[in-house]
Amino acid sequence: MIGVVIRKELLEVRRSPILLLSMASLPATVVAVPIALLAWLVRAAPEQALLFVQDVYGVRESAGVAAGIASVLARNWLPMFLVLPIFLAVLLAAQSIGGERERRTLEPLLATPVSTLSIVAGHMLAAMVPALAITWIAAALFCLGIDAVAGHMLLPDSAWLFGTLALSPLLALFGNATAVVVSSRVLDPRAAQNLAATTVLPLLALLVFQLAGRIALGPRFYFALAAGVAAADVALIAIAVRLFDREKLLTR
């Protein structure tokens, strides 16, 4: 039954060009703007200035100044690709239960013999698939762009591989589960979306601190983050299934 719910959800996403456009706009910006800026800096900025930037971030690259400045961006921009799966999953998942309620499809859905777990899991996985696919495509394009500017293969390194392949799915699930929990309690899907989207704020804060040169996020941090998010995922899924009470959902 989970497969039936997922197929329907994905079909709905495919039929919604505005939703697809809004999902694609942030990743496009996250990839295109820094790469374009990097390419311009490498050509236009004085070498002294570029070396100064590398000093600020403590980066030394033997392959040259361009590779050095690309390396700075590569290391610091990873958190943005951890924000993406959460943001995209929230965008879709917040529409799930709240959207079902708003379109009045919730009652006929709940009147079927499908289990609570199947409905929740179906909605979650259906939101995760496009969120992860877009994140991975964006990450691949970003890596290609960085490598092109650097003139040799800088990315993906081990942090990027771990971040995009292991951490992104966990974060997408986190955004998803949060959105399902919130949307099962909040009547307006847009309010649910906004509330759930606040979960990206800690990651954005980390990004800002890292860009400001105040912290340097290393492998240990990403491993710890993965463990914490995995634990949060399990807890949130359990809460989502418990909150998904047929009677409560219909009477709210």
Add this chain to the structure above:
Amino acid sequence: MAAIEADALAKSFGGRPACREISFTVERGEVFGLLGPNGAGKTTTLRMLAGLYAPDAGAARVAGYPITPGRPGGPELRARVGLLTESPGFYDRLTARENLMYFARLQKAREPARRCGALLDRFALREHADRPFAELSRGMKQKLAIARALVHDPDVILLDEPTVGLDPEATREVRNVVAQLAADHATIVLCTHHLEEVERLCSRAAFIAGRLVAIHEIRRGSLLRIELAAPFAPDGVRALCHSLRLSGSTLLIEPRAEVPEIVAALVRAGARIAEVAPHRDPLEDAWLQLLAEARER
């Protein structure tokens, strides 16, 4: 065994009673009406029977599956019940066929594609099947919702206000669909506040106004009403009637003979007849009286 047995069902939300003392039985193949004003507890009763709400008190058995306090019907019950919700509730961007197929699969219908095709044909939706749901007319949407309620061939069909918000043409279409189901001996609970729907389609109806007020048996087309233009003693035609009642200038007859024969006999006996018409079941009178009594209590 009856298709539905409800025994003193009661439900409240946040301390406010929605309905109580709801008891009735629905036999297999019967069309049973749930009549009541808005907020009377009809939808709550229907949702309890559909396995969506657990009653606070009382019990029910639907298609052989129990519903008890704190325990709504399980997936087995929901698989045997077809529920038409008050609003059609489909996905706008999916086509009529995709919507129906989705619910057919969720309901684990046998051969869902064939079943959906047959239902689309039955409700004259075949040529609109590949249009997005949002583009269908109100009547088509409601017929699609009825098709969804039937897609898994349920034992019991629960229809919640099937004609609410429809224009006259769509209302007629939907009523004809329900009449077809009744003619096919489907077991139906029809929840409505339209008396004419109950009169036309149901064999019995429960009046609900927060609680069960009464269960009324519907009689159709069995009485003849004759309005007299002048006083008249009808004793001469008694032999042609099962029963005869004179009330003022209105003569109510349960005919034993054909109507023209009775009218001819009355005219021969000296009656001056102003109007002859079939007498509608006095459901409206009964309903208004019961409602007034319920409010007084």
